[in-house]
Amino acid sequence: MTPEALVAESVRKIYRQRNGPTVDALVGVSLRVARGERVALLGRNGAGKTTFLKIASTLLTPTSGTVSVFGHEVQTEADIVRSTIAVVPQEGKPFFHLTPREQVYTYLRARGFDRSTAKSRTEEALGQMELGEVADRLNITLSGGQRQRTMVATVIATEAPLLFLDEPTIGMDPFARRGVWESMRRLTRKGSTILLTTHYLDEAEALSERLYIIERGRVLVDGTAAGLKEEVGGTLRVSIRGGQELAETFASFGSLVREPEALHIITTPERLVEVMGVAIRMRLTATIGPVTLEEAFLKVVGRSIDAEN
Numbered sequence: 001m002t003p004e005a006l007v008a009e010s011v012r013k014i015y016r017q018r019n020g021p022t023v024d025a026l027v028g029v030s031l032r033v034a035r036g037e038r039v040a041l042l043g044r045n046g047a048g049k050t051t052f053l054k055i056a057s058t059l060l061t062p063t064s065g066t067v068s069v070f071g072h073e074v075q076t077e078a079d080i081v082r083s084t085i086a087v088v089p090q091e092g093k094p095f096f097h098l099t100p101r102e103q104v105y106t107y108l109r110a111r112g113f114d115r116s117t118a119k120s121r122t123e124e125a126l127g128q129m130e131l132g133e134v135a136d137r138l139n140i141t142l143s144g145g146q147r148q149r150t151m152v153a154t155v156i157a158t159e160a161p162l163l164f165l166d167e168p169t170i171g172m173d174p175f176a177r178r179g180v181w182e183s184m185r186r187l188t189r190k191g192s193t194i195l196l197t198t199h200y201l202d203e204a205e206a207l208s209e210r211l212y213i214i215e216r217g218r219v220l221v222d223g224t225a226a227g228l229k230e231e232v233g234g235t236l237r238v239s240i241r242g243g244q245e246l247a248e249t250f251a252s253f254g255s256l257v258r259e260p261e262a263l264h265i266i267t268t269p270e271r272l273v274e275v276m277g278v279a280i281r282m283r284l285t286a287t288i289g290p291v292t293l294e295e296a297f298l299k300v301v302g303r304s305i306d307a308e309n
């Protein structure tokens with residue numbers, strides 16, 4: 001048994017268009033996801049996340065490089081790979097002429113589950129996604145978030161060994177998002193593996209044990225949320241309202257993030273007293289909070305953008 005659910009080696013994808021420039025969407029992505037892990041792929045719009053997920057889920061052929069899923073190559077053993085995965089595609093829509101209950105059940109039957117398993121899994125997934133009230137209405141009549149919950153319910157009901165979720169919680173309310181997170185955790189406790197993309201960095205932090213940041217088709221960061229925060233210089237953020245012109249004063253305490261309304265100093269607990277001492281002496285309004293993954297992301301990806309330009 002291979003220890004990894006997914007291994008990608010130097011995956012490259014060049015989109016060649018008939019009437020337009022070629023696009024180097026992936027320029028050598030290598031990554032690994034262990035069995036039972038929840039891993040997030042993060043990155044700006046157009047970074048290559050969806051392209052990677054499509055290749056890994058057999059929907060797209062790479063220009064070069066390989067991806068294997070549970071030891072099976074996605075290109076040469078696509079049928080075996082497909083039987084072990086389930087996908088929530090980006091901007092996928094449920095079948096409009098079905099109800100959520102019919103959609104989940106029909107999908108499970110099509111994947112080969114017997115009637116009674118399909119029925120019980122359907123009810124469980126509808127319950128987890130809190131779709132009970134709308135389960136017998138046509139999907140076309142559902143709200144955007146309810147449709148997305150139906151897409152997620154369809155996939156979690158499979159309990160497939162490897163799940164690919166491309167922005168699974170887009171458009172969901174905060175309660176529904178937490179419902180998805182709980183389902184993801186439950187699935188990995190049962191042995192599934194999850195690779196997801198999201199632009200909600202609180203979600204990436206709450207849900208994933210490890211993350212990759214993809215930037216311009218390359219892996220920029222391979223690590224954890226905590227590790228990324230350490231890399232940007234600390235776990236605490238001191239925000240000084242209207243403190244932009246004081247950047248020099250605070251530069252020695254940590255790295256700075258300048259925003260129109262405030263100056264943020266990313267620092268460590270050890271240096272906090274000094275930073276606050278300066279702020280108090282200068283009669284500045286300062287608030288202290290934890291550094292978020294979003295701030296670390298902005299800093300690390302911003303640094304890479306600056307270096308390229």
Ligand SMILES: Nc1ncnc2c1ncn2[C@@H]1O[C@H](COP(=O)(O)OP(=O)(O)OP(=O)(O)O)[C@@H](O)[C@H]1O
Pocket residue numbers: 015016017023024025043044045046047048049050051052090
């Ligand atoms: N079919 C296609 N033909 C040509 N270029 C494409 C095609 N699909 C995607 N691209 C380009 O490839 C790059 C990567 O796109 P991709 O959809 O993988 O990004 P993404 O990281 O998923 O972005 P987002 O966060 O916006 O979903 C982008 O520059 C995009 O414009």
Ligand SMILES: [Mg+2]
Pocket residue numbers: 049050051090166
């Ligand atoms: Mg995408």
